[in-house]
Amino acid sequence: MNLEDIAKKAGVSRSTVSRVINDDPNVNALTREKVWQIIRAENFHPNPSARALVTRRTEIVGVVIPTSENIFFTDNSYFPQLLAGLNYGTRDLEYALLLWLGELTAADDNLIRRISNNRQMDGIIIASMEGHHPFFAMIPRLRYPVVMIDRPMLYEDRLSYVTVDNIAAAEMAVEHLIKLGRRRIAHITGHPNIGDAQDRLQGYKNALQRAGLPILPELIIPGHFNRNAGYDGLRQLLPHKPDAIFAAGDTIAIGILQAARDAGLTVPDDLSVIGFDDIDVASQSFPMLTTVRQPVQQKGEKAARLLIDLIEGRAIGPQHIILPTELVVRHSCGASSPLPLR
Amino acid sequence: MNLEDIAKKAGVSRSTVSRVINDDPNVNALTREKVWQIIRAENFHPNPSARALVTRRTEIVGVVIPTSENIFFTDNSYFPQLLAGLNYGTRDLEYALLLWLGELTAADDNLIRRISNNRQMDGIIIASMEGHHPFFAMIPRLRYPVVMIDRPMLYEDRLSYVTVDNIAAAEMAVEHLIKLGRRRIAHITGHPNIGDAQDRLQGYKNALQRAGLPILPELIIPGHFNRNAGYDGLRQLLPHKPDAIFAAGDTIAIGILQAARDAGLTVPDDLSVIGFDDIDVASQSFPMLTTVRQPVQQKGEKAARLLIDLIEGRAIGPQHIILPTELVVRHSCGASSPLPLR
DNA sequence: TTGTACGCGTTATCAC
DNA sequence: GTGATAACGCGTACAA
Numbered sequence: 102m103n104l105e106d107i108a109k110k111a112g113v114s115r116s117t118v119s120r121v122i123n124d125d126p127n128v129n130a131l132t133r134e135k136v137w138q139i140i141r142a143e144n145f146h147p148n149p150s151a152r153a154l155v156t157r158r159t160e161i162v163g164v165v166i167p168t169s170e171n172i173f174f175t176d177n178s179y180f181p182q183l184l185a186g187l188n189y190g191t192r193d194l195e196y197a198l199l200l201w202l203g204e205l206t207a208a209d210d211n212l213i214r215r216i217s218n219n220r221q222m223d224g225i226i227i228a229s230m231e232g233h234h235p236f237f238a239m240i241p242r243l244r245y246p247v248v249m250i251d252r253p254m255l256y257e258d259r260l261s262y263v264t265v266d267n268i269a270a271a272e273m274a275v276e277h278l279i280k281l282g283r284r285r286i287a288h289i290t291g292h293p294n295i296g297d298a299q300d301r302l303q304g305y306k307n308a309l310q311r312a313g314l315p316i317l318p319e320l321i322i323p324g325h326f327n328r329n330a331g332y333d334g335l336r337q338l339l340p341h342k343p344d345a346i347f348a349a350g351d352t353i354a355i356g357i358l359q360a361a362r363d364a365g366l367t368v369p370d371d372l373s374v375i376g377f378d379d380i381d382v383a384s385q386s387f388p389m390l391t392t393v394r395q396p397v398q399q400k401g402e403k404a405a406r407l408l409i410d411l412i413e414g415r416a417i418g419p420q421h422i423i424l425p426t427e428l429v430v431r432h433s434c435g436a437s438s439p440l441p442l443r
Numbered sequence: 444m445n446l447e448d449i450a451k452k453a454g455v456s457r458s459t460v461s462r463v464i465n466d467d468p469n470v471n472a473l474t475r476e477k478v479w480q481i482i483r484a485e486n487f488h489p490n491p492s493a494r495a496l497v498t499r500r501t502e503i504v505g506v507v508i509p510t511s512e513n514i515f516f517t518d519n520s521y522f523p524q525l526l527a528g529l530n531y532g533t534r535d536l537e538y539a540l541l542l543w544l545g546e547l548t549a550a551d552d553n554l555i556r557r558i559s560n561n562r563q564m565d566g567i568i569i570a571s572m573e574g575h576h577p578f579f580a581m582i583p584r585l586r587y588p589v590v591m592i593d594r595p596m597l598y599e600d601r602l603s604y605v606t607v608d609n610i611a612a613a614e615m616a617v618e619h620l621i622k623l624g625r626r627r628i629a630h631i632t633g634h635p636n637i638g639d640a641q642d643r644l645q646g647y648k649n650a651l652q653r654a655g656l657p658i659l660p661e662l663i664i665p666g667h668f669n670r671n672a673g674y675d676g677l678r679q680l681l682p683h684k685p686d687a688i689f690a691a692g693d694t695i696a697i698g699i700l701q702a703a704r705d706a707g708l709t710v711p712d713d714l715s716v717i718g719f720d721d722i723d724v725a726s727q728s729f730p731m732l733t734t735v736r737q738p739v740q741q742k743g744e745k746a747a748r749l750l751i752d753l754i755e756g757r758a759i760g761p762q763h764i765i766l767p768t769e770l771v772v773r774h775s776c777g778a779s780s781p782l783p784l785r
Numbered sequence: 786t787t788g789t790a791c792g793c794g795t796t797a798t799c800a801c
Numbered sequence: 802g803t804g805a806t807a808a809c810g811c812g813t814a815c816a817a
Contacts (some may be wrong), residue, residue: 102531103795113804119797120802127802130802148496150492150793152794152795155808156809157809159563159808161541181522184542200506202526203530220490221501344693361810447810456787456789457812458788459788462786469787490809495811496794
């Protein structure tokens with residue numbers, strides 16, 4: 102069943118059927134209605150390959166999540182939530198979502214090639230890519246629009262991206278700790294090669310500086326966005342007696358809570374802890390995490406919309422979308438009730 | 444850059460280039476090498492739309508996860524892990540993955556239509572679909588192969604699927620509790636309209652019956668695969684004084700642990716708890732969960748491979764793949780060390 | 786072993 | 802407002 106068949110049944114030409122389907126105004130109202138009836142009756146849908154062949158549009162966008170599957174599926178609802186947002190955004194605009202998961206390491210060169218040479222997508226979204234990632238080099242050569250999620254480490258001014266104001270958010274978190282009277286505030290960072298992690302570190306430093314507190318290298322522990330980094334991080338920090346820790350992610354904070362328990366420390370009495378993200382575990386831990394909430398799902402949705410706007414020419418890149426964050430005060434920081442900030 | 448351009452540069456005809464690309468044996472070795480050189484030099488890749496138009500293959504498979512996004516991204520690594528498996532399976536066979544997330548409720552009729560009429564996929568995989576789901580009616584009419592993950596409630600003998608032997612697995616779990624001396628063993632079920640949940644209930648009953656224990660309706664609580672079902676479930680069970688609970692999923696079990704704490708019960712002394720899945724939280728809870736491990740990622744991988752085998756004619760449906768489970772004994776059941784079973 | 790010619794289903798560009 | 806007709810890029814009988 103194709104345009105020709107529909108045309109025959111309707112007693113018109115193929116072109117007219119095509120016009121009807123594509124809402125071309127130059128069609129007689131009666132003709133239009135008759136053709137639609139037959140299309141519906143036959144449950145006809147134009148062949149997307151044939152259409153793509155001539156329009157050069159597939160109405161498919163790619164999503165690349167270059168982190169290891171480990172991080173993706175480990176108890177970390179960040180990426181699933183992001184995916185849900187991307188799903189919403191693309192669905193609303195009638196696009197489909199092609200998913201590329203994996204490390205895309207140099208060893209996985211083949212996958213990188215497959216993605217960059219794949220002409221089945223009208224554009225791609227790349228989430229949380231590390232600065233030295235081999236895929237980065239490919240981006241400028243891609244033939245379709247790209248939207249990054251989180252601030253890219255390279256080509257920042259040439260790429261479109263969606264993120265939050267990580268510096269301000271981190272400042273907010275650390276200032277909260279300072280207001281609570283904490284003075285030896287430590288920081289466990291996220292992956293050193295991810296822009297957002299760097300910005301959170303910067304915000305941490307800014308807040309200390311503004312408050313006239315020293316920036317102590319021994320209180321800054323380079324980590325990753327996982328539980329272990331939190332657990333090991335606190336153990337490293339213990340000799341330096343921090344009275345608070347700002348963790349670059351909630352999973353890190355969960356690891357800190359565990360290590361504190363094992364070390365006989367009480368949170369928040371002996372140690373305040375603040376996380377980042379406000380993923381599910383934050384409200385299910387004991388004590389419940391005070392954290393910086395970022396609108397993860399919305400990041401996905403905005404990124405999808407931006408990409409499609411770029412594809413369809415409604416927007417021109419590079420565009421930078423910065424979403425707001427919010428401090429969610431729970432029990433791990435020592436303030437039993439939300440404090441007014443700033 | 445297309446076949447014609449490559450052909451000109453190589454001094455051959457378009458057909459020869461096509462043959463080279465498609466590994467047709469009827470090509471002179473020298474010609475082949477010369478053509479390949481130019482293809483590589485130009486980084487040429489055939490237009491997938493044009494190719495799909497004539498081969499009627501897109502090398503794309505769809506994945507439909509019809510649960511609400513809520514369940515998908517809530518602290519439940521089941522679906523992300525499944526997705527990772529699907530990703531591996533499709534990637535290895537050079538297929539791409541089109542993702543369809545969402546409830547697909549009757550209200551979302553539009554999405555159901557989009558999926559079932561979408562000709563961009565060579566086949567689809569559907570995960571954990573409820574029996575009364577409106578999408579079920581569409582399946583027999585789909586023009587491409589379908590593989591279900593988990594036992595489908597409808598058309599079971601006509602559909603291909605991948606799952607574990609839930610009945611045997613549940614029996615194993617309950618028998619373990621019986622061996623530990625538990626006699627008032629309760630069960631909190633998964634979604635009543637999901638085949639796997641029904642099978643786990645059946646296994647629970649089988650084990651009791653074999654041991655000569657009564658099946659008490661008040662000890663069977665209909666639930667869902669989430670934390671609340673566990674929390675509320677235990678509260679409902681409390682008056683009936685269970686000494687053990689077999690939960691149809693780990694998230695349910697986590698809810699039970701929480702409710703037990705709140706009710707002043709000690710697990711496992713007052714109450715044994717066994718979960719199902721062995722997702723991350725199982726080994727991170729306190730006490731650590733004894734649970735039935737199912738190979739989630741492998742389910743995804745097998746499903747992807749089966750689907751592609753069906754697409755490419757290497758297999759004919761319906762096929763049923765049943766993967767093994769394993770009892771993982773930790774601390775929530777009361778056996779400090781693994782017991783020999785059966 | 787290679788080239789010619791046609792078809793895949795659609796959109797776009799002309800005439801009329 | 803409508804209908805031919807020419808692309809779009811590729812695969813493949815069939816002929817050579």
